[in-house]
Amino acid sequence: xxxxxxxxxxxxxxxxxxxxxxxxxxxxxxxxxxxxxxxxxxxxxxxxxxxxxxxxxxxxxxxxxxxxxxxxxxxxxxxxxxxxxxxxxxxxxxxxxxxxxxxxxxxxxxxxxxxxxxxxxxxxxxxxxxxxxxxxxxxxxxxxxxxxxxxxxxxxxxxxxxxxxxxxxxxxxxxxxxxxxxxxxxxxxxxxxxxxxxxxxxxxxxxxxxxxxxxxxxxxxxxxxxxxxxxxxxxxxxxxxxxxxxxxxxxxxx
Amino acid sequence: xxxxxxxxxxxxxxxxxxxxxxxxxxxxxxxxxxxxxxxxxxxxxxxxxxxxxxxxxxxxxxxxxxxxxxxxxxxxxxxxxxxxxxxxxxxxxxxxxxxxxxxxxxxxxxxxxxxxxxxxxxxxxxxxxxxxxxxxxxxxxxxxxxxxxxxxxxxxxxxxxxxxxxxxxxxxxxxxxxxxxxxxxxxxxxxxxxxxxxxxxxxxxxxxxxxxxxxxxxxxxxxxxxxxxxxxxxxxxxxxxxxxxxxxxxxxxxxxxxxxxxxxxxxxxxxxxxxxxxxxxxxxxxxxxxxxxxxxxxxxxx
Numbered sequence: 001x002x003x004x005x006x007x008x009x010x011x012x013x014x015x016x017x018x019x020x021x022x023x024x025x026x027x028x029x030x031x032x033x034x035x036x037x038x039x040x041x042x043x044x045x046x047x048x049x050x051x052x053x054x055x056x057x058x059x060x061x062x063x064x065x066x067x068x069x070x071x072x073x074x075x076x077x078x079x080x081x082x083x084x085x086x087x088x089x090x091x092x093x094x095x096x097x098x099x100x101x102x103x104x105x106x107x108x109x110x111x112x113x114x115x116x117x118x119x120x121x122x123x124x125x126x127x128x129x130x131x132x133x134x135x136x137x138x139x140x141x142x143x144x145x146x147x148x149x150x151x152x153x154x155x156x157x158x159x160x161x162x163x164x165x166x167x168x169x170x171x172x173x174x175x176x177x178x179x180x181x182x183x184x185x186x187x188x189x190x191x192x193x194x195x196x197x198x199x200x201x202x203x204x205x206x207x208x209x210x211x212x213x214x215x216x217x218x219x220x221x222x223x224x225x226x227x228x229x230x231x232x233x234x235x236x237x238x239x240x241x242x243x244x245x246x247x248x249x250x251x252x253x254x
Numbered sequence: 255x256x257x258x259x260x261x262x263x264x265x266x267x268x269x270x271x272x273x274x275x276x277x278x279x280x281x282x283x284x285x286x287x288x289x290x291x292x293x294x295x296x297x298x299x300x301x302x303x304x305x306x307x308x309x310x311x312x313x314x315x316x317x318x319x320x321x322x323x324x325x326x327x328x329x330x331x332x333x334x335x336x337x338x339x340x341x342x343x344x345x346x347x348x349x350x351x352x353x354x355x356x357x358x359x360x361x362x363x364x365x366x367x368x369x370x371x372x373x374x375x376x377x378x379x380x381x382x383x384x385x386x387x388x389x390x391x392x393x394x395x396x397x398x399x400x401x402x403x404x405x406x407x408x409x410x411x412x413x414x415x416x417x418x419x420x421x422x423x424x425x426x427x428x429x430x431x432x433x434x435x436x437x438x439x440x441x442x443x444x445x446x447x448x449x450x451x452x453x454x455x456x457x458x459x460x461x462x463x464x465x466x467x468x469x470x471x472x473x474x475x476x477x478x479x480x481x482x483x484x485x486x487x488x489x490x491x492x493x494x495x496x497x498x499x500x501x502x503x504x505x506x507x508x509x510x511x512x513x514x515x516x517x518x519x520x521x522x523x524x525x526x527x528x529x530x531x532x533x534x535x536x537x538x539x540x541x542x543x544x545x546x547x548x549x550x551x552x553x554x555x556x
Contacts, residue, residue, distance in 0.1 A: 075464065095469055095553070103466030113461050115265070122263045127465040135262055156260065174465070 023087060024048045025182050025213045026072055031081035033067055041067050042237045045081070049182070049215055054208045056224045057217040059234035065217040066110070068234060069184050072215065073105045074098055086181070103131055106175030106212075108185040112167045114159040120146065120170045121155040127178040142177060149173050149203070150196065164191035172200055182213045189223055201226055265462070266455055266475050273483065276447050280440060280487025281494070284533055287436040288495030288526055294429030295522055296511050301422030303510075308411040308418070312389045314338065316377035317405040327353065331377050337402045338379060342390060351378035433529075437536055440488075444480050444537040448544040451476065459549075473545040480541030481534055488533040492526050 026049040033042040041064045049055060049072075057065050070076040071083060074090055083090040085101050093101065106127075114123045121142060128138040146152050149169040159167055168191045175183060183204065189197035197220075205227060208214045218224065224231060233240040316334045318327065331350045339348045351359075356375040361367065369375075383390060389410035399406045452459065462472055503512035503519070513519040 073464070099463070099466045099468045101466075102464065105466075107464055113457070113464065115458055115461055117267055118263050118265070119260075121259065126265070126461070129265070130462065130465050130467045130471060135259075139259060178465075 023051050024084065025051050025053075025086060026215075027084040028071070028078075029082045029084075031071065031078045031083060033064075033071065033076065034079045040079070040237055042071075042078075042234075045237075045239050047232060047239055049213050051181075051213055052208065052211055053213055053230060054205070054227060055215045055230040055232060057215060057232045057234060058219065058221075058224065061219075063234045064237050065234055066186055069107075069186055069215070069217055072182075072184055073107050074101060103127065103178065104181040106178065106180035106183045108168075108171050108175045108183075108188050110186045110190065112159070112171040114167055114170055114174075116159050119156045119158055120151055120162070120166075123159065123170055124173045124177055126174060131178060138177075142173075145173050145177055146170075149200070165193065165196060168192050169196065169200070172203070176203065176207060179207075180212060183207060183215070185214075185216045187218055187220075188216060189218065189220060197223065198226070264479075266451070266458060266479055272447075272450075276443065277483060277487040277490070279443055280484055280537075281491040283436050283440050283443070284488035284491025284530070285495050286491075287433050287440075287533070288492045288529060289499075290429045290432040290436065291525060291529055292495065292499050292522060294426045294433070295525060297422050297425040297429070299518070300511060301418050304418050305415050308415045309388050310383050310385075312381045312392065312395070312408055312410045314379040314381060314395070314399075315407045315409070316379065317407075318374070318377050327374070327377065331379065334377070334399070334404050334406065335379055337399060337404055338381065338395075341395065341398050341402075342381065342383070345384040346390075347382040347384075349380045349382075351380060437533065440484070440533060441536055441540040444484065444540045445544045447483070448476055448480055448541040449548060451479065452545065452548050469546055469549045472549060473542045476545040477538045477542040481538040484534045484537035485530075488530050488537075492530050496523065496526055 026047075028045045028047045031042060031045040032040050034040045045068065057068065059065055067076065071078060072085075074083075074085065074093075077091070085093075086104065088097070088101070090098075090101075114120075115126070118126070124146060125135075125138050125142045128142070143152070143155065146155055149172065151166060151169055151173065154162065154166060157166075159170070162170065168188065172185070172188055175185065185204070188204075189200055192200065201223060204214050204216065216223075314334070316331065318330050335348050335350050339346065342348065353375055356378055357369050360369065360375065381390065389412070390408070392408040392410040392412075395408045396406060399408075459472060499512060499522070500519070503509065503514075506512055513522065
């Protein structure tokens with residue numbers, strides 16, 4: 001594997017090179033992030049996630065992958081630069097608008113963030129409950145999805161009784177249940193066996209085929225090579241293009 | 255056939271930290287608040303009764319001419335009573351207090367000693383006016399009696415009614431202040447409990463924010479929790495106070511202070527219900543405001 005040069009261009013502004021014109025779901029422009037008065041974790045990040053794209057984010061531990069994802073789902077605000085989500089400047093969104101944007105984003109985190117005293121069914125249905133749907137409206141969808149991810153028999157189980165892989169699948173089911181426009185996953189196959197991992201990847205690919213923009217942070221090279229997708233490599237807080245980039249990615253960044 | 259799903263679970267931890275202790279504290283506060291309310295209302299009611307009794311009556315002390323026989327006393331008192339009746343009209347009730355009755359009235363003040371029969375006591379006449387016309391004007395009555403040749407001093411009880419009114423107002427003010435203080439304490443307890451519950455459930459709030467819950471949605475969860483907690487605590491305290499008051503009404507040696515009939519009991523029970531609603535409302539509103547403030551502060555910190 002050869003390391004590429006840092007991408008210094010602003011992809012959000014370099015739209016002429018694209019083969020097809022698709023609105024950006026996320027656009028970072030010269031984004032920097034630091035925690036408190038510490039050093040910059042991310043520097044001069046420029047990247048876009050066009051609508052319907054499938055991207056991998058890879059890089060060593062501590063490189064800033066999770067921080068970048070947090071910026072994507074607005075859990076953090078950048079120290080400098082601009083982030084645009086669904087065409088809106090994230091810095092200008094009030095709380096209600098921010099939460100409306102978050103409802104369009106499904107997130108799977110490394111630590112699953114399942115609520116311990118809620119059953120798997122209740123955890124997975126949480127985004128729909130927050131969106132104001134009644135139990136009668138979502139019961140069938142949640143049940144079907146749980147069966148699809150292999151948790152149909154554990155719907156009433158509590159997270160403390162689940163294995164790591166089961167928790168992972170429950171977290172993924174919660175992230176996708178509301179059919180988000182953007183799906184962000186941090187090491188989604190880290191705790192599951194290869195077969196389940198491939199099955200989950202097929203779920204992400206299927207969602208992407210139906211129009212969901214997907215961004216997955218992973219160390220798993222095999223997983224990256226399963227699909228032809230855009231790949232961002234992050235190292236020392238900077239974004240590099242890398243690995244088996246998809247054609248539109250090459251056009252954008254070359 | 256698939257099994258039916260169990261009922262929807264509460265997003266927040268159903269039994270947070272120290273909930274039982276918190277409900278006990280709220281119950282004690284509500285109990286004290288209920289007693290303060292019941293005492294205030296009883297004081298107000300009792301003073302009203304006393305004032306009504308006193309304000310429609312007066313006591314006339316007749317200055318008797320030197321007596322030669324016992325009949326002399328009766329004659330002079332009958333003349334005074336007739337004179338009063340003619341001044342006040344037939345609707346007024348004029349009653350001559352007999353010497354024996356006067357002795358009974360005085361005896362407790364001199365150590366329950368028997369008064370000598372030869373001791374002449376002041377001649378007293380009580381007046382009760384009809385309806386709510388109030389006590390007769392003392393000065394006017396004295397002047398009119400004097401015109402009829404009777405020297406008398408009239409006590410219209412205004413000194414006592416003023417004192418009763420003042421004392422009752424003070425007691426009601428004290429009870430109301432105590433009630434307000436207990437409500438404020440209830441609000442403070444709920445603010446503290448909500449903040450502590452938010453700290454304990456920070457991870458849940460973070461998940462909720464991640465899936466797009468607004469501040470309003472999260473605040474409603476805590477409002478519901480505080481409302482249920484306050485409803486339980488206040489309910490227990492108020493029911494206990496109601497039960498004790500009922501028992502006192504049945505068995506107390508001073509029954510006039512407590513409920514003397516179904517009307518009073520029902521009226522006070524409605525007041526207690528109002529207090530319960532108020533308690534729950536202010537606690538829930540306090541919890542909602544505390545949640546929103548904490549969420550905004552948390553966001554600013556992030």
